[in-house]
Amino acid sequence: MSILECKALTKRYGGKTALDGVDLAVEPGRIVGLLGPNGSGKTTLIKLANGLLTPTSGEILIDGRAPSPETKAIVSYLPDRNALPEWMSVAQTVDYYADFYADFRRDAAQEMIARLGLDASGRVKALSKGTREKLQLVLVMSRAARLYLLDEPIGGVDPATRDYILRTIISNYNEDASVVISTHLIADVEQVLDEVIFLQNGRVERHTSVDAIRSETGKSVDELFREVFKC
């Protein structure tokens, strides 16, 4: 069974269509790049999978079920902004995740936090933007989830932080799980992807494996992306 499945999924905001009849399936154990220019519907799709939005029509299924508290227990979500409460200390954010997620690996989180050199008693508010993003990623990747939905994990950070983020994702995700990474910074994530989904104007332009792109077109994902989304 697919871990993430969309069937004729449509989402409209007033008169604007963000997703238009999307059909796709993500199988377990795959790292998938959800790629597309700004406004192509990547974040909307991820929000729908997390139950933060309701489809206008069609359906989205996580492990065969519509988004609900049960599916949220198996999905680890990294939003495209800092969602950690600023008043909490680093240790309290760990407690928060440990309290609510049965699959949270406290030891792994504490080890990564120690490696980042963060003071557990320090407040989130006192951390720099980049460090907050790292902390949030550490908490998300410390879960042994079945599906990781990472919305723009490397957007707006310096190259060194990008490397750290990608390393953290690759070395910490549960290997039976799927990882969906939404981004438009293709070159940075290309080496870790198994397959890609190109989204354009709310439609799936292409859903294929990275190997197929290389063998069939002789191009990298980044080159193909530039070609498909040429302005």
Place this chain on the structure above:
Amino acid sequence: MLRKLIKHEFRATSRIMWPIFAGMLALTLVMRAAMYMTNRYWGGFDTARFFSTLYSLLFLAYIFGLAALCLAPLVLSAVRFRNHILRDEGYLTLTLPVSIHRLLLSKLIVSAVWYAAAFLVMALTMLVVSTTWSDLRTFPALFGDLFSAFSQLEDSLRSGAMLLILQIFLACVLGVIVSTLIVYAAYAVGYSFNRHKSAITAVLLLVFYQLVQIAGLRLTFDVADSERFSQAWSAHAAMSFAHSFFTMALVGELVSCAIFYLITWYFTTRKLNLE
């Protein structure tokens, strides 16, 4: 999960409420000390005037403090709802493996507890302000007399007094919940818009409160106009009126709770508009 939600809700709100309580108690003690100094002619005229002025200022601060104490649980509950659900934190809160019902329930429970705590702190500060050590010594006898008077009233009204106290207590609890849900509903609807979220929320707050007040007044007039109240006055007639009034008030509050809860639930699930 409800227990964990309540735990974290207390963790988030107690960092605001405890300092408010501590500040109010400290202010009361300082005011009491100033009152003590004012009542004694220590030093010269200037010293007496200094303590008198200080006491006046502290008394003013105390009155504002009481008002702040009354409003603090509601304001905190509103701000917490907005930040925890409708702003960036919502991306974390609303992806926890808990239902929105449990989330709202945890918030309502914690809010009600803070109202009760604020009431107790207010009562304590008033006690400190208005009593002396000699007054305190009479308290056991005073409570004994009150209990004895209540027992006699209870006997003569055939359990009516106890029922009335229970009704008043429930009306207060539901009143607190209705107030909190009105704020939640206004925020939930206001933040479903793309622009002018705060302004729309403020307007909705006024509209919702006005609607509830109009409904409450209508209810009061309806009960007052009822045949039972037009009878000749007696203790039993007054008690009967009070029972009818509070029964209707409880029903009205329950209906209001249901309406504003449904509005909040609908807009935080179906019309959620996180930026």
